Each structure stands twice: as structure tokens, then as C-alpha cells.
Amino acid sequence: MRPSRLKEDLALLLRNPYGRLGLAILVALVVAAVIGPYLTPYDIWQYGICRPFEPPSTQRPFGCDEIGRDLLTLFLYGGRISLLVGFLAALLSTLLGAVAGLVSGYLGGLVDSVIMRVVDALLALPGLVLMIIFAAILGPSLFNVILVISVLSWPPVARVVRSQVVSLKEYPHVEAAKAFGAGATRIIFKHIAPATMPVVLANMVLQISNAIIAEAALSFLGLGDPRIPSWGGILRFAFRMGAMSAGYWWYVVPPGTGILLAVLSVTFISYALDEIVNPKLRRF
Amino acid sequence: MVALSLPRYAVRRALETLISFFILVSIAFFLFRVMPGDPTAFLLESPRIHPGVRVLLRQRLGLDRPLYEQFFIYLGNLVTGELGYSLYYGRPVTELIFGRRLLNTLALVGSSTATAIAVGLLLALYSVRKYRSKSESAVTVFSLVTYSIPTFWLGMLFIMAFSVRLGLFPVGGTITAVKVHKDLLELAADYLWHMALPFTVLTLIQIGYNYLIVRNAMLSILQEDFVMVARAKGLPEGSVIRRHVFRAALPPFATIVGLQLAGIFTGAVMTETVFSWEGLGRLMYEAVSTRDYPLLQGIFLVILAAFLAANYVVDLLYAYLDPRVRYR
Numbered sequence: 001m002r003p004s005r006l007k008e009d010l011a012l013l014l015r016n017p018y019g020r021l022g023l024a025i026l027v028a029l030v031v032a033a034v035i036g037p038y039l040t041p042y043d044i045w046q047y048g049i050c051r052p053f054e055p056p057s058t059q060r061p062f063g064c065d066e067i068g069r070d071l072l073t074l075f076l077y078g079g080r081i082s083l084l085v086g087f088l089a090a091l092l093s094t095l096l097g098a099v100a101g102l103v104s105g106y107l108g109g110l111v112d113s114v115i116m117r118v119v120d121a122l123l124a125l126p127g128l129v130l131m132i133i134f135a136a137i138l139g140p141s142l143f144n145v146i147l148v149i150s151v152l153s154w155p156p157v158a159r160v161v162r163s164q165v166v167s168l169k170e171y172p173h174v175e176a177a178k179a180f181g182a183g184a185t186r187i188i189f190k191h192i193a194p195a196t197m198p199v200v201l202a203n204m205v206l207q208i209s210n211a212i213i214a215e216a217a218l219s220f221l222g223l224g225d226p227r228i229p230s231w232g233g234i235l236r237f238a239f240r241m242g243a244m245s246a247g248y249w250w251y252v253v254p255p256g257t258g259i260l261l262a263v264l265s266v267t268f269i270s271y272a273l274d275e276i277v278n279p280k281l282r283r284f
Numbered sequence: 285m286v287a288l289s290l291p292r293y294a295v296r297r298a299l300e301t302l303i304s305f306f307i308l309v310s311i312a313f314f315l316f317r318v319m320p321g322d323p324t325a326f327l328l329e330s331p332r333i334h335p336g337v338r339v340l341l342r343q344r345l346g347l348d349r350p351l352y353e354q355f356f357i358y359l360g361n362l363v364t365g366e367l368g369y370s371l372y373y374g375r376p377v378t379e380l381i382f383g384r385r386l387l388n389t390l391a392l393v394g395s396s397t398a399t400a401i402a403v404g405l406l407l408a409l410y411s412v413r414k415y416r417s418k419s420e421s422a423v424t425v426f427s428l429v430t431y432s433i434p435t436f437w438l439g440m441l442f443i444m445a446f447s448v449r450l451g452l453f454p455v456g457g458t459i460t461a462v463k464v465h466k467d468l469l470e471l472a473a474d475y476l477w478h479m480a481l482p483f484t485v486l487t488l489i490q491i492g493y494n495y496l497i498v499r500n501a502m503l504s505i506l507q508e509d510f511v512m513v514a515r516a517k518g519l520p521e522g523s524v525i526r527r528h529v530f531r532a533a534l535p536p537f538a539t540i541v542g543l544q545l546a547g548i549f550t551g552a553v554m555t556e557t558v559f560s561w562e563g564l565g566r567l568m569y570e571a572v573s574t575r576d577y578p579l580l581q582g583i584f585l586v587i588l589a590a591f592l593a594a595n596y597v598v599d600l601l602y603a604y605l606d607p608r609v610r611y612r
């Protein structure tokens with residue numbers, strides 16, 4: 001994609017109210033997660049800072065957990081994990097899907113059939129359920145969570161990219177490259193891949209929100225990294241400590257709001273992109 | 285290119301489905317057999333148990349045989365429906381899966397899916413008529429929020445608000461444990477009372493998706509020529525949307541509902557876990573927490589079979605409705 005086009009798209013995104021709101025929330029969350037932990041006076045291991053389950057106060061606006069840890073500190077560190085896993089897993093799965101789609105679409109034949117069978121099989125199954133089973137077998141760790149999410153979420157990307165490649169490979173510039181004797185790898189990555197970028201990027205946005213939700217669910221079920229809890233991990237503690245029955249809302253509301261805002265901002269951006277790319281929704 | 289007849293298409297898709305099933309089942313075998321070591325590994329941790337016990341146990345379980353032989357035994361057991369014993373419950377896995385729990389999950393998933401489809405369609409109809417109005421934006425934002433909200437968190441909020449604070453509904457469970465029910469009617473009432481919150485959560489998270497799909501489909505169809513003709517005939521706008529646009533948006537939606545089943549089941553796992561609803565999803569959470577691998581594997585295989593079968597039926601239905609898919 002030409003850089004001027006990217007700038008134009010960003011301008012269009014900013015003109016759309018959903019796009020503007022989504023970008024604003026996402027930037028705010030990322031900034032909070034990146035610099036937030038440097039601003040709090042505590043780290044996540046410091047307990048006994050306050051009474052167990054101390055309600056929010058001006059001094060500690062998010063209150064405390066069962067061993068007297070500052071929940072604001074946990075929230076900021078948790079956001080780091082949730083967003084990091086979300087972006088990394090989405091990046092990996094998009095990359096996997098794009099490569100699978102490119103290879104499958106360009107080579108065709110047996111390779112194509114095999115890859116598409118795997119895609120069909122994975123799409124027919126409940127993704128998160130597979131992730132839960134795989135994560136349970138591999139054991140809880142940050143690396144495994146990212147691995148499981150990215151290995152099981154690439155099929156939709158592969159399918160979309162493949163359908164693009166099938167028509168792109170008939171284009172004159174590809175035929176010309178072939179006539180000059182370019183190899184398959186060069187043609188795929190130099191002449192076809194760049195043209196699929198817009199579709200790949202649009203899909204990556206969806207992958208981010210899926211990955212954030214998947215990470216939250218896995219951590220909630222106790223399959224995330226036990227050392228640094230993500231937002232989903234904090235909610236697991238809250239659930240197991242009976243925060244709901246005791247009415248400790250400050251333990252439950254902020255981490256969930258974090259997840260919701262992160263997913264919502266990405267969903268808004270993807271919704272706005274849809275309105276921009278799909279002019280049928282813009283007219284009328 | 286020639287179109288396959290419907291029976292031939294059915295056979296071809298059945299073969300493809302069986303191949304997919306075989307591939308996934310093999311992956312499951314290696315995943316469960318090879319990854320976590322073997323089920324007798326825990327004996328090594330106890331110094332009081334004679335090492336010979338482990339050798340004997342490995343023989344009893346057939347773990348001393350070559351891997352390919354184990355694989356064929358596994359396939360044989362699968363064909364005869366033998367899924368082994370749960371480590372935690374000590375009962376056959378098939379008995380745990382095919383019983384009360386399956387029915388509870390079907391009741392929860394079935395009722396909420398049906399409701400979410402109805403509400404989603406109605407909201408889409410409303411929003412297309414009021415396109416670009418304040419109320420349409422409100423509905424769209426509402427659906428984007430319900431689409432983005434983590435299922436288990438929504439459940440936790442509901443429990444905090446409606447069960448704990450207001451005391452309207454039970455905190456969890458399927459029926460009141462200690463209560464003796466006088467008759468079937470009272471039992472049913474108790475059951476529904478427990479189902480109310482999980483049902484609402486599972487319905488809410490599905491509405492957004494249904495609404496957005498149908499709404500966008502209808503907005504695209506509004507640009508088609510036949511809609512212009514309907515308008516030119518002088519039909520009132522409401523009738524154009526209901527009788528022409530809405531009708532045309534339904535068939536693609538039907539297949540999407542079929543494909544969405546996988547996502548609904550995922551939602552059920554989270555909802556059942558939070559509300560302690562005695563279903564398959566909750567059973568899966570228990571299997572994960574207790575590292576009950578035979579049970580986990582059994583659930584995995586049953587889910588594989590169920591979803592591949594559902595996908596097959598949806599494909600056939602689609603091929604029947606739209607013969608173009610049979611050209612390959």
C-alpha cells in the first residue's frame with residue numbers, strides 16, 4: 001500500500017465518529033498500560049498495603065484485594081498483559097493466516113486442499129473451547145496463552161487472503177513477473193502479498209478483539225500466567241474470593257471495564273473501517 | 285463445470301467430514317497421549333510406592349505397547365463409543381456427558397439462541413427503518429457493547445446486582461439443592477428461576493451479532509434494483525422493508541446461525557462456569573481445573589463429532605437452498 005493511501009485512510013477513520021471514539025479509547029488504554037506501572041508507588045507483589053478488601057478511597061481509588069494489594073496497581077499491570085497478549089497473538093495469527101492464505105491460493109492443488117481442509121475443520125469447531133483444552137494440556141503460562149490463541153485463530157484470515165490471491169494471481173503484473181522467471185516465493189511475497197495488505201490489516205483488527213477476549217476467558221479459567229495476573233486473571237481472583245457475594249464491586253468492575261473498553265475500541269475501529277471500505281453502508 | 289446432484293454432493297461432503305474428523309481425532313490422540321507424559325507419572329512422586337506397581341499399572345493400561353498399537357486400540361474404542369473413565373468422578377465418561385448435563389446445556393443454549401435470533405431480527409428491522417436516527421445509533425452502540433462484553437464478566441455483574449444486592453435470583457446452580465419439591469410444577473418453576481440469569485446473559489451476548497449481520501445485509505439489499513421497483517410501485521416504506529428487503533436477508537442469515545453454533549457453545553462454557561449451571565460447559569471447566577484428562581478428552585471428542593455433524597447439516601441445507609455451491 002502506498003503511504004499516501006494509508007494517511008488518507010487514517011483521515012477517513014478519524015472523520016467517522018465510531019473510528020474517532022475507538023482510536024481515542026485505544027490510545028488512552030495503551031498509554032495507561034505502558035506508563036501507568038511507572039507512576040504507582042507499589043509493585044504487584046507488595047501486599048499488606050491496606051486492609052483486606054478495603055473499599056475505594058481518595059488515596060487508593062480502586063480499593064484493595066484479599067491480601068491488601070493495591071488494586072489500581074494490579075489493574076495497570078494487568079492491562080499490560082491483556083493488551084500485550086491481545087496485540088501479539090493477533091499479530092502472530094494474522095501473519096500465520098496471511099502466509100497460509102498466500103501459499104494456499106497461489107500454489108493451489110494438493111497444498112491448497114490440505115490447508116483448506118484444516119481451515120474448514122478449525123472453523124467448524126468452537127475456537128475458545130479448543131484453546132481451553134490445548135492450554136490445559138500445555139500448562140498455564142504467558143507464552144502458552146499466546147501460542148494457543150495464535151495457532152487456533154488464523155483460519156478466517158487464511159480464507160479471506162486465499163480468495164484474494166486466487167484472483168490476484170491472474171493479474172498482468174504477476175504474469176509478467178512469471179515470464180521474467182521469478183520464483184514462487186518472490187512472486188508471492190513481492191508481487192501478490194502487498195496487494196492483500198488492506199484486507200490483512202482489516203482482519204488483524206478483528207483478530208485483536210478476539211485475542212483480548214480469548215485471553216480474558218483463558219485467564220479467568222485459570223489457564224493464564226499465574227505470576228502476573230491479566231485483567232481476566234484479576235477477575236478469577238475476585239470470583240474465587242467470593243467478591244460478588246460479599247458485594248466488593250471495586251474488585252469486579254474495573255478489570256472487566258478494562259477488557260470491555262479494549263475490545264469495544266477495537267470493535268468501533270473495525271466497524272468504522274467497514275463503513276469506509278463498504279460504500280453501500282455509507283450512501284443512502 | 286457440472287453441478288453435482290444433491291445425493292452425490294451429500295456423499296462427497298460426508299467423506300470430507302469424515303476425513304476432517306479422522307485428522308482431528310488423530311491430533312487429539314497425540315495431544316493427550318504424548319504431551320502430558322503418562323497417567324502413571326504421579327506414582328513416581330511417592331517414595332512409598334514400589335516401582336513395580338508402576339510397571340504393572342502401565343501394563344494394565346496398555347501403555348507399554350508401541351504407540352501405533354495404542355493408536356489403533358484408541359480408534360477401536362472410539363468406534364464402539366468407549367471413552368474411558370473420569371479420574372475425578374471415577375465413573376464412565378460417556379455416563380457423565382450423556383445425561384442430565386447435556387440436557388441442561390441444550391435447554392440453556394436452545395432457549396437463549398432462539399430468543400436472541402428473534403430479538404436480533406426485530407431490532408434490525410427497527411433500525412433499518414430508522415436508519416441514521418438517534419434511536420438507531422443507540423441500538424447499534426448497544427449491540428456493539430453486548431458483542432464486546434466478556435461473557436463471564438457480564439455474568440458476574442448480574443450475580444452482584446440481581447442475586448446479591450436485590451436478592452431476586454439464586455447465585456447459581458440448577459435447582460435448589462436442599463429443597464424437596466412437592467410436584468413437577470414446583471420443580472419446573474425452581475429450574476426456570478435458576479435459569480433466568482444465565483439465560484439472560486447468554487441471550488444478551490448473542491443479540492449484538494445477530495443484529496449487526498441482519499442490519500448490514502438489509503442495508504446492502506436496500507441498494508438493489510428490485511427494491512427500487514417496489515418503491516416505484518408506490519408501496520409504503522414499511523412494507524418494502526418487511527416484505528422485500530427483510531425476506532431477502534433471511535437465507536444468508538440462516539446459514540450464519542448454523543456457523544455461529546460454535547461461538548454459542550463457547551459462551552455457554554463461560555456462562556455455566558460463572559453460574560454453576562450443571563451442564564457440559566461447567567463439566568469441562570471442572571475437567572480443566574482437576575486436570576481430568578480422560579474426561580477432557582471425552583468432551584473434546586463429543587464436541588468434535590457434534591460440530592462436524594452440525595456443519596455437515598448446514599452445508600447440505602445450504603446446497604439445497606442455493607444450488608450454486610454444488611459446482612466445484
